[in-house]
Amino acid sequence: MSHFSNVPKIQYEGRDSKNPFAFKHYNSQEIVFGKTMEEHLRFAVAYWHTFNASGADPFGAGTAVRAWDSLSPLDRSKARVEANFELLEKLNVPFYAFHDADIAPEGATLAETNKNLDVIVAMLKDYQKSTGKKLLWNTVNLFTNPRYVHGASTTSNAEVFAYAAATLKKGLEVGKELGAENYVFWGGREGYESLLNTDLKLELDNLGRFLHMAVDYAKEIGFDAQFLIEPKPMEPSKHQYDFDSATAIAFLQSYGLKDKFKLNIEANHATLAGHTFEHELRTARINGMLGSIDANQGDPLLGWDTDEFPTDLVTTTLAMFEILKNEGGIGRGGVNFDAKVRRSSFEDEDLFFAHIAGMDTYARGLKAAAKLIENRVLDDIVSHRYRSFSEGIGADIVSGKATLQSLEAYVLQAKPIRNESARLEQIKANLNDVIFSV
Amino acid sequence: MSHFSNVPKIQYEGRDSKNPFAFKHYNSQEIVFGKTMEEHLRFAVAYWHTFNASGADPFGAGTAVRAWDSLSPLDRSKARVEANFELLEKLNVPFYAFHDADIAPEGATLAETNKNLDVIVAMLKDYQKSTGKKLLWNTVNLFTNPRYVHGASTTSNAEVFAYAAATLKKGLEVGKELGAENYVFWGGREGYESLLNTDLKLELDNLGRFLHMAVDYAKEIGFDAQFLIEPKPMEPSKHQYDFDSATAIAFLQSYGLKDKFKLNIEANHATLAGHTFEHELRTARINGMLGSIDANQGDPLLGWDTDEFPTDLVTTTLAMFEILKNEGGIGRGGVNFDAKVRRSSFEDEDLFFAHIAGMDTYARGLKAAAKLIENRVLDDIVSHRYRSFSEGIGADIVSGKATLQSLEAYVLQAKPIRNESARLEQIKANLNDVIFSV
Amino acid sequence: MSHFSNVPKIQYEGRDSKNPFAFKHYNSQEIVFGKTMEEHLRFAVAYWHTFNASGADPFGAGTAVRAWDSLSPLDRSKARVEANFELLEKLNVPFYAFHDADIAPEGATLAETNKNLDVIVAMLKDYQKSTGKKLLWNTVNLFTNPRYVHGASTTSNAEVFAYAAATLKKGLEVGKELGAENYVFWGGREGYESLLNTDLKLELDNLGRFLHMAVDYAKEIGFDAQFLIEPKPMEPSKHQYDFDSATAIAFLQSYGLKDKFKLNIEANHATLAGHTFEHELRTARINGMLGSIDANQGDPLLGWDTDEFPTDLVTTTLAMFEILKNEGGIGRGGVNFDAKVRRSSFEDEDLFFAHIAGMDTYARGLKAAAKLIENRVLDDIVSHRYRSFSEGIGADIVSGKATLQSLEAYVLQAKPIRNESARLEQIKANLNDVIFSV
Amino acid sequence: MSHFSNVPKIQYEGRDSKNPFAFKHYNSQEIVFGKTMEEHLRFAVAYWHTFNASGADPFGAGTAVRAWDSLSPLDRSKARVEANFELLEKLNVPFYAFHDADIAPEGATLAETNKNLDVIVAMLKDYQKSTGKKLLWNTVNLFTNPRYVHGASTTSNAEVFAYAAATLKKGLEVGKELGAENYVFWGGREGYESLLNTDLKLELDNLGRFLHMAVDYAKEIGFDAQFLIEPKPMEPSKHQYDFDSATAIAFLQSYGLKDKFKLNIEANHATLAGHTFEHELRTARINGMLGSIDANQGDPLLGWDTDEFPTDLVTTTLAMFEILKNEGGIGRGGVNFDAKVRRSSFEDEDLFFAHIAGMDTYARGLKAAAKLIENRVLDDIVSHRYRSFSEGIGADIVSGKATLQSLEAYVLQAKPIRNESARLEQIKANLNDVIFSV
């Protein structure tokens, strides 16, 4: 049965199309920079925002009325599975991503919860087989249930750590069963409300232990997904442990985990941490840690995670620039729309319009980024700007030959320094012209 | 000659004193938590804000008219030396801290600059000897001169890197000559304006090389000061490399420098990075990286570094709590007032009133922190809260015995989870009562 | 029956009490500045946070388990009424405040909703009579129900405006029935998500019409409560119409409503708008618009409304300073704890500890503010600082006698200008000493 | 003599030009929406950023080396006049804008300062005549000189108020002499640092008096420029009186000045106040207060006024949308580039590249806005969305016929409410398509 009978299959019709149910820029099989758009972008639909979210906010009830809302919990879960694959099919999106709690109702006990999961996982597996759609990543929700009020792996209560661990175990098994390409750790409650009553060292040590257990068990069961940490600085916790890329890297280094994990960078989380999206991506990239992205955008004037569908072309261009520059591109990761329709966009059609907007925006970003690289627009600027490090004293610095003494000796006989303009205004104007030309 | 002839020696007169030129709480020889206040706090005056700053801001000229402003550059530098020791004496502050550019005029060449420095350093050394005052730390200013427009060690211009290195060399020599207890690296221009024209990897690698050169040269000349990185997220750079403690730690780890450096944490830099001061201190502490502090406070409603003298008692209490809990306390570091009088506090007396306010506030913070620890106000809360990790399944988790499988087995037979309230409102009320009782 | 049987009546025991169920500073009958503390402060409990809130947040379910949660909707409402008066009694709080939706379940139709309200209102009236407790203010919730997704009086849908108006009508009737001292308008959905699809002028005009209707109807039914606008800049709306005091005043002026309304200023809303609490209070006060306050505090590092119980003594002192300086003090308004226990403070006892913390903090603020005024600590500073406007050219300026020409003539013959330090560091230190002496 | 001999006259060459010294979008005589681009946009160069600014920031000295920097003060002022008209000519910009302090050196006395001004004003007048360039607006700088440390018209020192008034008088005379189309009031020091030592009421009253004096004197001398208030929330003051449009409007209403002033809205000031640029423009427009704009952009991740040249096309499109919708368009106002080249863009050429970037971005914004209006892209959405207010109960509400009683009666018999999606994601995608199609 169809859950979105009013919505046709979305096709690429080109930029002059007036059909709202069409892609104007995303053309999945079009070759850009040596690969199809589909291969570059590896889009994924986020189950939670698309099928579970109701539009509720801290000041109001849900607005979205979906066909399945009147069903019993397990039937509702099944209807969402159907809806997921219908939506993936109609949007021509190859991947999806979920938390355990998104797909099946929590039971009264762990055993019951796991049984519910088994029913739905079997159904998802069948659908994956029949449709060819794949699981980009799964994870377990360790933040919604009241038991996690003080944290999951960073709780003050050992019973809760144990419960979280058991849940994680099932999550890894589910990921293996469904062939997930990645497994994500986002620590919504892994943080603190106040240091006054917090044993920061113990909590971080326990987080390290938790991740090591995950690595060990995945190895044991042969689940070879890429493991990803998703940083976020705050919300719901007042202060979260994986604040940003640098913090996550410091943590992974300190706990001997750096080579077991990469990062899943979310645009809105980057800006909440005081960084641009491209900063977080570049930081991850040059550390060999860029694994996957959560594609959305925030509101620069609001202090919380708005998870808006991405429509800002400058940002998607710079994001795709980092991904194209990344060794292996997005690799086993993908472009996951961790984005929700506005509370006032409560109709089913909005789910499609929003994904079309996001996919078209990323398609444009990809084309613009490819053009930037192919024409060496930024690369030439950079290599010219830093050319002094390729020869003479600069080369000595880079090679490690220089010392403070040798550099002082150099300076005492050198000519006066001449710097050159960094030309940022001109570069930004050129960037606009490139983006607008694709 | 006296530069502050209107100002008497500041004495401790107790809380009932109405004398504005008296300490009401800072009693240097009073024993708190086993040491004198002076030993705990190791106060330092910041040369730049106290003797060089004019009150100029981006929209206005300086307001402070100091006696020495009419002198020629070198005489002005000498007058400031005299003023420094007079102020240290009158305030009973044992330490001071400076950038090279604060103490002597920059010459037309490096050689000339160094000659100017030599004159003043000799004078400082004499004064140190005669007064017993000491240098908490020195550093070199690699941000004011236009040559650093694109960075110092992270410049795009190798000539500039060389100049910065030569300047650093002199800075280390000056530190050695004056017996500095610490040497600080604050990277005001070590950051970027835009990634569009930035080679982030090369810049960070060069920063690593620069710090390694410093370590090597200090060893060579036998300068055994503690090396400190001072994080700041932004300003003057749009984005600075030592964003916060975690970022600095990640950097030091990646470049093999972690055991050569500690951190100098500034309160206002912490809040600009989205953290509380105590968060940055705790993070440094549990990583064994808490070296020294820049004592000031920001304005939570303003987005730039206001460097206000500290008057917030909750913050200084929590800061001193971290310091008292730190292995060795503040150690070779100190409490440096990186704080400036408001532009509207332009009279000489304000320099004294402001330091008195800061010193009294820290003295109270010290006493309150000592009481918190002595009465185990927070420690008992924490140890009770995490007690489940001391036995049973919790002990297994901490010892590394537990696995996902063993924890799942535990959960499947366990009783329902019961969490306990974290009681934060009550704890905050109690904290107020402790602070107000000292 | 008792809902808080573990909690005794909270008594004033003084600052040395170790009893967590006691006031250490709030002594209701103590005379301060000519009135009892109770008369000055007129505390109120916020029904919604205290009896309805569950601790749910956007990432997690409720944590608070209250006795009444298992009851049927109407019985639950009745139990909350009992709990309200028990809590008021035990805390010795004279007032409470509610939204219609807090006290009774919404029915399937307006008629049914109103019938439910009638049942509870009758019960509240009985309890008020028997306990002597009073209603500080009531309001209607025009933000939770999905019908208000596009706004209530500023909706794009005239049917919704009508529904909101009918709800407001009932709210005014309820206020009259219960003798509410004030009636509050907080426009949670009165704002916009994006200007792209918003008719700003029509929405504001409709808001004006809505308020005029309220004024007219209250007059018609003889409901003489003080009408209050509660500003907030954002959340839940991306941008709310009553952004801050100045914006609300501009609106009321433009729509001919300024003399019919005062403001209900909330601390956390002030800081979200980029102002201190005292700024908003002072602005309201000098415009004759300070009506009542919502006493809470925000987290300066978080960008949303955290509605924490107030524990910051500097802020409460400055707030009480404005209230004591206000013509008539807080008047018919009061100090309403629009504050919620942290999600991790989920036990019944926390409701009491949190209110005790807030009441003690305000009691201290009141005493400190009284002392500031009685000793003219700030008044003398201000009157001395502005003394030049009391005579000579300053008096001419204030009296309106001066013109640009007369002032130019004055300047051309005047002596050089001498400004005086504003002494802010000293003033802040003094302020601390006053706060800490009460 | 030429000051920018390396720079040719900038011509429109169309979007395919690779010439960096060419407009790609700004074609001054092209007709858009019934007028030439030049008539719509009325571009102005900001004297201060372009000819006076050195690139100095709070942490570093100026980087820009201009030819005139070695000249004596008065000769430097003259050279800047020449440079101004050369730049206006080469950029084909019709207007400029200045503060008195930008154009002539301040003297030791008011009389001397005014004499200096007279010399330069005469020179400017000659150049205006010979080139046809005009003065968009002038103002006086009441923030840089230390005398304004406590404010100008809102100072605590009556002597300072008098000096500011005398300076204002001269400013109005200069404006008249040069035929300024507007006169701007930006209150850089009209605010406060702390309420602890501030008489807020007196300061605001004095600000009102000051503006009334300006109105009176302009009338007396027949200077009929449009008077503009430029809001800014903070910086340099901790809190400024003209916080945003709404605050300025409230102030003007309260002091009987609303019909004498309009607003000069700056993009970066809007965002610092927590608003979008289009919010501030729309608010001004629907209040009949939109007078002129300061065209720049801020950095959403930085908390201070970065005054960047505008390159964001969505923002300029929405800004021009508001201007085209404004009664009379931009009227006597204009699009003034209150924008500075980055400190790292220190070469003369950057002044041109930056203005070209800004002018092209506004030209595109103008064309996109015109297309939005001509195709009724947004207007149709809005009129359809609010259609329920055109008939039936909605029309009764708008006409003032409805009351709470009539609306309740309506609701009691009405059908269930049906809201419609606001379709924001789709609208944003459409907006992108329009912007990218021009």
Ligand SMILES: [Co+2]
């Ligand atoms: Co995400």
Ligand SMILES: [Co+2]
């Ligand atoms: Co998010």
Ligand SMILES: [Co+2]
């Ligand atoms: Co510092």
Ligand SMILES: [Co+2]
């Ligand atoms: Co600082």
Ligand SMILES: [Co+2]
């Ligand atoms: Co409130």
Ligand SMILES: [Co+2]
């Ligand atoms: Co609130």
Ligand SMILES: [Co+2]
């Ligand atoms: Co401006």
Ligand SMILES: [Co+2]
């Ligand atoms: Co600006």
